[in-house]
Amino acid sequence: MTTKQLKRPEVLAPAGTLEKLKTAIHYGADAVYIGGDAYGLRSRAGNFSFEDMAEGVAFAKEHNAKVYVAANMVTHEGDEQGSGEFFRTLRDIGINAVIVSDPALIEICALEAPGLPIHLSTQASATNYETLEFWKNEGLERVVLAREVSMEEVRAIRAHTDIEIEAFIHGAMCISYSGRCTLSNHMSKRDANRGGCSQSCRWKYDLFDMPMADTRRSLLTSGEVEEEDFSMSAVDMAMIEHIPDLIEAGVDSFKIEGRMKSIHYVSTVANVYKAAVDSYMADPDNYVCKQEWLDELWKVAQRELSTGFYYQTPSEEEQLFGPRRKIPVYKFVGEVLAYDDTTGLATIRQRNHFSVGDEVEFYGPGFRHFHQPVTEMIDDKGVSIERAPHPMMVLTMPVISPVEPGDMIRKKK
Known part of the structure; x- marks a missing residue:
């Protein structure tokens, strides 16, 4: 396969604040995704005012980069009020696309803010080419695949549709199917699908024996071991060693998770994937994943790493429990x-x-x-x-x- 047959993928970095937006672009991101003051899923991510968005768009344009806004909440009755004006403002500011999952918000955006490109969020759980074709026919330009899609499925999807494909390649994984979780709602009364997730799956849990006839709780542990025996917390994803597979499968945008991560994290991860993509596109036939890229990723705070669902269904080895197997230093x-x-x-x-x-x-x-x-x-x-x-x-x-x-x-x- 020659370079002429390959399309260079976009490196898409998270930006929870204006400082992180500028850092990500400075360190090689081709595009960033941010959140506004409404309709997103990261209510604590330091979301952008319209003034900050305008400054971010101006900075991005100076560096030939793009800015997308996540508006991917699941709307309950009344949540959609004001969204038409919100989308029109984004369009007029110069936002390059809005990332949406709820069909109501998609329709409102298409009708009330014509000219603003729409990308389907991973929250919509797109896992097959028929789904991508449906959204293409609805006028969307890009679909962010569900994080449960395998590499084989990515290839099949690309073979049957020409809509742009965005896929997560690095960062946190959700224990639930593409974020469809209500643990936070029940445990802390914070709606995960409307921006308030308290990450209940990351808490530490123990198993209790509670017989119907006995209200006493006997903790099922052996000895005095303090490490938790049970976990719902997934390790993070890292696809740095599989850049050729992603590009040759036809992924148009490499998405890095982490709008709440630090500028240290954003700069390091964007720097690594920019270097890897540039290296592959310069000479695909002789591409080698460099050890320095792997070492670099372990210089930032993160969980242990795996390839998610791309090559196999994650096992207990892709869950966090007991002592850490590798720690950033x-x-x-x-x-x-x-x-x-x-x-x-x-x-x-x-x-x-x-x-x-x-x-x-x-x-x-x-x-x-x-x-x-x-x-x-x-x-x-x-x-x-x-x-x-x-x-x-x-x-x-x-x-x-x-x-x-x-x-x-x-x-x-």
Whole structure:
């Protein structure tokens, strides 16, 4: 297969805030998806005002990137009120598409905001090409596949329809079928499908024996083992080792989950998948997944990793219980605000505590990396300090190699 027969997939990153939007694009994302103040499923993700959206769209356009808005809630009676005006505002701001699952919102958007492209959310659980053809005939431009679709099914879907396919390739997995869960509703009175999920599946559980005739609870554990024996919490997905399969199967957009993740996470994961896609498209016949990409992904906070449903039905090995089998060993400590090439000093905004004598790693877009010890730190009053303990404090420090605004700093825990 030659490069001419392959379409370069879009790297689509999450952006829970305006800062994360700019970070994701700076680190190579071709597009980002965000949430507004209504109709989305991440009510705690630092959602965007219309003013922030306008600034985000302007930034994206400057960098030839796109911005999509998730409006993928399941509407109950009355929830749809005001959505027509909401969609018209998104269209007029310049949002590239809206991601929707509820047919009522899809119809309202199509009728009241003509010209605003609609993508079907993964919440709609699209798992076959007949479904994709249906939504294509309804005027949608793209379908986000259910996360339960296998690689074989992706190939079959692509063979029978030409609508754009978006698929999750990295991030958290839901224990329920594409998010169709009401645990949160029952346990914390927060509606998961209207943006309030409390992630009840991530809680720790024990099993109790409660005989009908005995109201006493006897905990079924052996000895004094503290690790939980039972779990509903799925490991995360990572498809970094299977980029060729995804591209050759015809996936148009590689979606990274995580609108509530940090700029450290967003920058690292976008950087990795951008590098992998670029490498494959440059020379598909000689493509190799680099170990440095795998190592890089384990420098950010995440759960253990698997390939989800792409190659097999997940087993108990894809559930989180007992002691962790692998733990990230780095933490995010700062970001570069400026660099003076005449003095070799970088201006840093602190994000986590670090001190003189620490070994730190600088990294930036395009997989720029270097390590160095922290030899000196000077606070904003010009005073030499031994440590940077205060969140968001600004300081300067000498660096052994040029850096750029937006570069990040991490250190081993």
